[in-house]
Amino acid sequence: MPNPVQARQLHARTSLAAESVFSVMSRLAAQHGAVNLGQGFPAGAPPEFLLAAAHSALGTADQYTAPAGLPALREALAADLNTSPEQIVVTCGATEAMHTLADALYGPGDEVLMFEPVFDIYRPQAMLAGAVPVMARLTLGAEGWQPDLDGLERLVTPRTRALLVNNPHNPTGHVFSRAELGRLAELARRHDLWIVADEVYDELYFGEAPTPMRELAPERTFTVGSAGKRLEATGWRIGWIAVPEGLSPPQVAGLHQWATFCAPTPLQAAVAAALPLARENGFYQELRRNYGARMRLLASGLRSLGLEVYLPGGSYFLTALAPGLDPVHLAEHGGVAVIPGDAFYAEGTAPAGLIRLAFCKPPSDLLLALERLERYLER
Ligand code: GLN
Numbered sequence: 001m002p003n004p005v006q007a008r009q010l011h012a013r014t015s016l017a018a019e020s021v022f023s024v025m026s027r028l029a030a031q032h033g034a035v036n037l038g039q040g041f042p043a044g045a046p047p048e049f050l051l052a053a054a055h056s057a058l059g060t061a062d063q064y065t066a067p068a069g070l071p072a073l074r075e076a077l078a079a080d081l082n083t084s085p086e087q088i089v090v091t092c093g094a095t096e097a098m099h100t101l102a103d104a105l106y107g108p109g110d111e112v113l114m115f116e117p118v119f120d121i122y123r124p125q126a127m128l129a130g131a132v133p134v135m136a137r138l139t140l141g142a143e144g145w146q147p148d149l150d151g152l153e154r155l156v157t158p159r160t161r162a163l164l165v166n167n168p169h170n171p172t173g174h175v176f177s178r179a180e181l182g183r184l185a186e187l188a189r190r191h192d193l194w195i196v197a198d199e200v201y202d203e204l205y206f207g208e209a210p211t212p213m214r215e216l217a218p219e220r221t222f223t224v225g226s227a228g229k230r231l232e233a234t235g236w237r238i239g240w241i242a243v244p245e246g247l248s249p250p251q252v253a254g255l256h257q258w259a260t261f262c263a264p265t266p267l268q269a270a271v272a273a274a275l276p277l278a279r280e281n282g283f284y285q286e287l288r289r290n291y292g293a294r295m296r297l298l299a300s301g302l303r304s305l306g307l308e309v310y311l312p313g314g315s316y317f318l319t320a321l322a323p324g325l326d327p328v329h330l331a332e333h334g335g336v337a338v339i340p341g342d343a344f345y346a347e348g349t350a351p352a353g354l355i356r357l358a359f360c361k362p363p364s365d366l367l368l369a370l371e372r373l374e375r376y377l378e379r
């Protein structure tokens with residue numbers, strides 16, 4: 001029976017509570033047995049050295065940590081990110097890190113600049129904090145995706161508080177060049193803006209390595225990262241924030257504690273052990289090699305089906321144009337799940353036929369998806 005009290009009393013902000021496009025497409029994929037090139041998560045198990053560390057942590061590291069995180073993990077991250085352990089706050093995934101920063105940095109009346117196409121969490125998180133998300137553009141031209149930095153500059157107002165830079169960028173895979181980042185840093189300095197740098201794909205690039213934003217604007221950049229993305233364990237929910245030197249991390253950790261208190265302790269311990277190992281044993285190089293090969297496999301397959309494909313400089317996504325293709329119909333009747341491009345746009349301004357495909361799946365899945373897509377497009 002419906003509960004009339006509850007129906008009346010949920011707050012208006014639940015209007016932001018729609019099922020995410022990633023959940024929708026994963027649900028459709030499961031329902032219809034479609035190959036899931038939609039939601040970006042690896043199909044296989046995380047690496048053995050990470051799993052072994054987790055097994056030995058269970059039973060020895062099972063109670064709360066301090067909200068800022070397990071000391072061993074803060075130390076490992078500080079070494080990895082070239083900062084001090086005091087500047088690190090460990091969160092429940094990068095999603096919670098971004099949410100905590102929205103709470104910490106902006107509020108009603110503030111404007112937050114971000115690039116469209118835009119990863120789906122940024123707009124609602126800004127709005128939940130009472131702020132207004134403002135869209136700068138990454139535009140699609142003959143050379144692929146390019147940020148419109150002049151356009152971004154024109155969007156700055158006295159109310160602009162922060163600039164959100166996702167690099168490598170989801171969904172386009174654009175890797176902002178050092179020059180582009182330098183220009184953003186200079187603009188942020190001139191207008192006194194915070195920079196939130198979502199760098200969860202920092203180890204996943206296929207050409208030039210992305211420059212960490214905090215190298216260019218150390219005094220104002222909050223860097224967000226993810227063990228789930230780096231170590232292929234997206235369900236573990238271990239993320240982090242590196243707070244600019246000279247600012248107070250306890251204030252950030254103090255907001256994160258109201259949401260989750262701390263991230264799961266045994267998983268923090270496992271990531272602490274695995275981060276230096278991943279560097280020592282060449283895990284990230286291997287990841288780049290594997291994913292680079294899969295990216296090229298998928299891209300050439302899509303091109304031979306006649307699709308326009310835009311190669312990413314980083315991330316595990318590529319974008320393509322498939323005019324007339326309906327991703328929901330494709331998942332239900334064609335056996336392949338992809339993400340519709342308009343999910344990354346606020347006002348239906350997506351390039352016609354834009355889709356995003358994840359290639360962090362086994363080559364056999366990619367080949368099966370291509371085969372099914374070919375049959376579907378023939379119909
Ligand atoms: N980052 C992943 C993607 O873009 C998953 C996002 C999510 O489901 N929250 O596909």
